Amino acid sequence: MPLILLGLPLATALLSVLAQNRKTLARINLAGSVGTAVFALLVSYRVFSRGPLTGLGEFIYVDALGAFIIALIGVVELAAGLYSLGYTEHELRAGEVSGSRLKWYYFWFYTFVFTMLAVVMSNNLGVMWVAIEGTTLSSALLVGYYDKHSSLEAAWKYIIICTVGIIFALFGIILLYLAAVAVSGGGSAALDWNSMIRIAGKLNPKLLKLAFIFILVGYGTKAGLAPMHTWLPDAHSQAPSPVSAMLSGVLLNCALYGILRVHLVVTKAVGSGFSAGLLLIFGLLSIAVALPFIVVQHDSKRLLAYSSIEHMGIVAAAVGLGGRLGLYGAFLHMLNHSLTKSSLFFSAGNVTQQYHSKKIGKIKGVIKTMPITGPALLLGAFAIAGVPPFGIFISEFTILSSGFAQGKYLATGLLLLLVSLVFAGMVFAMSKMTLGSPPDRIKAGEPSKLSAVMAVLPLGIILLLGIYIPAFVNNVLAQVVAVMGGGN
Amino acid sequence: MGAANSLAALTGFLMTLTLASSFIIVGARRLGSAIRGAVVQAVLLAAVTAVRGWSTGVGEMYLAAGLTLIVKAGLIPYILHKVEVRVGSCPGVKSYVNMKMSFVTCAGLIILSYSATARLVEPGIGVVERALPTAVAMMLIGLFLMMTRKLAINQVVGLLVMENGIFLAAVGATNGMPPVVEVGVFLDVLAGVLIMGILAFRINRAFDTINTEDLRNLRG
Structure with a gap:
């Protein structure tokens, strides 16, 4: 089953390139996104009901923590895939991109999904590194999809900064390997997470600490932790909106997942204070750095991107603070952020298509012009x-x-x-856009029905989670917290 | 014992040469010579790997050496050369730091990495002792190149120097990463350079240059 889950997006990517016309392409995308989501949920269900899963020798290892992220990838990928149908159709009509590029959009989209799943499913920390670098490579051309000056600049910064960052992480992985080989002997199993956690107590603590610093800086770059976040607002705002949703909604989580795996090993080896403390500091710093940019932001999608930095900061800080309840909150927050941010990027995409601008100053009265997206954006x-x-x-x-x-x-x-200050900035900027009277030149309406519905759907789930957390979500989170050690 | 010692000495010598070859790239005044510098470094790196394979008896090291030759001394320079030909010549080094200061800084970085790693590894374990500072120095020099060079392709070459440093750390400090990981990393590097090449080409089409100084409109 995990192999099918990895194979599906890959097959969809290849089929997309072969597709002869746009109708077939849309059908392939529909089948691919639904299929991937179904198998993602099946795999996580299997893990949550029957415990950790290994496969392909020891290369695949999925425990509750992994299964949780796999489920998130499945849900957000499905939402972004469906939203892409309406979004790309509109972009083609508006003449933003040529029709021949569309198949490459879907090719990279599903390659991107594949690499993210590979990150979460790989047991070997080296293979995980390869997959995380893969996520950068597969999404770089999506960020530069519009081929405009600004999107090419964003794509170049993205690929260069993240690749440099992640090279530091590779050095960290080598240090981990050095520590592991000294205890368990060589072989590829030495880098397997499940074997490394077993021997964590015997590993050289000095090497582990150094490795964690390099990995935190490396993967932290990808997770958008300050001060390595500088590429994020550019890339997340210049990418097509469905891709922004995946970048913010799940890619950041995947990068954080990489840090958490190493955090668990280091915590077991040298005690709780070290890596948790660093996560707390970087988390708080990220929120503090994002704050001023949220308050004075002019661009609607950059606003959302900085908000992603803030929320990754909150999750990192929460893991750093630790405690059973705190960890529960951290992962609930991850889930909430994924869904809410997807919805917001879809809304922002709709607004951009209707107003032909991302500038907050030029967008007014969305509630009046867009009957579904408007309320969705405000809510x-x-x-x-x-x-x-x-x-x-x-x-x-x-x-x-x-x-x-x-x-x-x-x-x-x-x-x-910090969170309360961001609150004020966020609500202020968004109400400027949604309320007031719209400029005359803007026609009322939605880019497409599908686009409008997709903006509302994730929001419904968030509302539900705010009022009542179903027993199975509770159970899932409890299992994730158990993997995280329940409290430091 | 004598043979093992001389092998270790040879490895150390080759590592030092690999590090020294970074200066060909630091001193390159043209894109073409920077790319040639990267080829020289890759060949030396392959030699280090092969000698390590011989002295440790780990067969997988030969695979890594072969891959280094094919990917880093063959395919990647070829891709970079293609991009260079298509974007046309960009005379001058196009650096934020002039040549003299670049050399001085890189020399300083080498001293820094020797003193920083000295406390990390216990002395007397031979190759590891030499591999770590050399690797860290190459990482820092690569990073320095990436931060100071303005042309997109020069930044990619800087990235390669960084990656070579990492590779050297893996080969020297451990007996090479597990083969699956090794092959995966090579794939990533190759795909990365390919995609960066595509982007550089598009940037050149849109901006009429691959000078990244023009890429600074996204702010705040």
């Missing part, structure tokens, strides 16, 4: 900022109360302060 803004009926409020509240309960007043207080 999405409230949701991402953390207003009560939505899921993010619950997860932030959980994280904060866990922090205070552990007596970590300074860090938690800082977190609370």
